[in-house]
Amino acid sequence: MSLVYKLAAATGPLNSNSIIKPGGDANFAGAAKNTDLTKPLLNIGNVVVDVLFIIAAILAVSYLVYSGIQYITSAGNPEKTKTARTAIINAVIGIIIIAATYAVIRFAINIGAGLVGATS
Numbered sequence: 001m002s003l004v005y006k007l008a009a010a011t012g013p014l015n016s017n018s019i020i021k022p023g024g025d026a027n028f029a030g031a032a033k034n035t036d037l038t039k040p041l042l043n044i045g046n047v048v049v050d051v052l053f054i055i056a057a058i059l060a061v062s063y064l065v066y067s068g069i070q071y072i073t074s075a076g077n078p079e080k081t082k083t084a085r086t087a088i089i090n091a092v093i094g095i096i097i098i099a100a101t102y103a104v105i106r107f108a109i110n111i112g113a114g115l116v117g118a119t120s
Helices: 003-011 038-072 078-119
Strands: none
Touching: 038 078
């Protein structure tokens, strides 16, 4: 993406004041008014948080399924059954922690987005 396009996108609709002219002189007077980086950073933060929590949820559910398979295939062996049962409990606790953490972080991001929106 070229500098001209980035600057034009940052200033809104293209006009003669927001692009570099063919003669080489640049007019950046309109560029300063809409270069607020908080909204793009919030968007990037939202995506990163969502991706990390999706990965964590997939891993936790996979661990739960794996532990369930261990429990089923323990064939009555008390030691394997106890190990599998502990793993199932740990996986469920992990899923609860992931869900609670996601809710708290999402709440904090929404509050932060509200504060950013109020100041701009």
